[in-house]
Amino acid sequence: MVSKRGRIDTFVAKRLQIPKKMVRNLIVSEQIFIDGVQVLSADTQIDEFSLIECQGNVLQQRQRAYWMLHKPKGVVSATIDKQHVTALDLLTGVDRDLLHIAGRLDLNSTGLLLITNDAKWSQKLMAPESKVTKRYLVTLANPIDASYIKAFEQGMWFEYEGITTQPAKLTVLSQHQAMVELKEGKYHQIKRMFGRFQNPVIELHRESVGAICLDDNLDQGKFRALSVSEIHSIYTQTT
Structure with a gap:
């Protein structure tokens, strides 16, 4: 999603259903403020979090x-x-x-x-x-072993995208569970990587994104x- 930026005169005209000429008159008469600062130009830029006031009335106040x-x-x-x-x-x-x-x-x-x-x-x-690390707890249908670790570290060729995945860290926790850390998020990436071993993913649980951990x-x-x-x-x- 792209941040919604635009001109103050366009916003006020649409919000109040008035012509832009009237908005310019309001600006000249010192009636419009953005974040408490008087608007001096019709092309002043705003975004979805700008506090916009006109003639003492709040037109936008989003946190x-x-x-x-x-x-x-x-x-x-x-x-x-x-x-x-x-x-x-x-x-x-x-x-x-x-x-x-x-x-x-x-x-x-x-x-x-x-x-x-x-x-x-x-x-x-x-x-x-940004290369933010995402960490997942993965439960698998078949036993896993140390051979998975090297394959994840080397990356895997994904023919559909025409790319080799970035190195991912796999830690074996038990025969059927592993912790996977990666810095990208291709379509069904973890399931497809384990699919190379013909080992279906039974459960996939995301524990963290960067420094933000599930409470x-x-x-x-x-x-x-x-x-x-x-x-x-x-x-x-x-x-």
């Missing part, structure tokens, strides 16, 4: 929102879906305006899902150049706001 959701199985990572419960459906009592999901999980995967209305933040979080006290289907340190973590580190 940035950042949520952590413990996604259950059967919930789709989408804002609207006619067949399944969506992640946003679980955010009861929350203003859903402009909310979007930063890094999706497929229908049957569980774990950490990040939801925000801040497009710049989510773009920074998920951009390939141990958060039951499936529950959510909480991110802390200030969690929000800022994407700007201070990328692993």
Whole structure:
């Protein structure tokens, strides 16, 4: 999702259903303010979080929102879906305006899902150049061994995309469980990587994205706001 930027005269004209000429008159008469500062030019830029006031009335006042959701199985990572419960459906009592999901999980995967209305933040979080580490607990149908580790470290050729995956870290936890850490998110990447060994993934659970870890006290289907340190973590580190 792209941050919504635009001109102040366009916004006010649309919001008040008046011609832009009238907006310019309001600017000249010192009637429009952005974040408490008087607007001097019709082409002044605003975004979705600008506090906009006109003649003492608030036209826009939206706060940035950042949520952590413990996604259950059967919930789709989408804002609207006619067949399944969506992640946003679980955010009861929350203003859903402009909310979007930063890094999706497929229908049957569980774990950490990040939801925000801040497009710049989510773009920074998920951009390939940021190389943010995502950690997953994977349960497999067949036994795994040390040979998987080297294959994940070397990367795998994905013919559909025409790329070799970046090195991923695999830690064997037991015969049927492994921890996987990767810094990219190709389509069904983890399932496809284990598919090279003809070993179906039974369960896929995301534990962390960068320094943001799924809260141990958060039951499936529950959510909480991110802390200030969690929000800022994407700007201070990328692993």
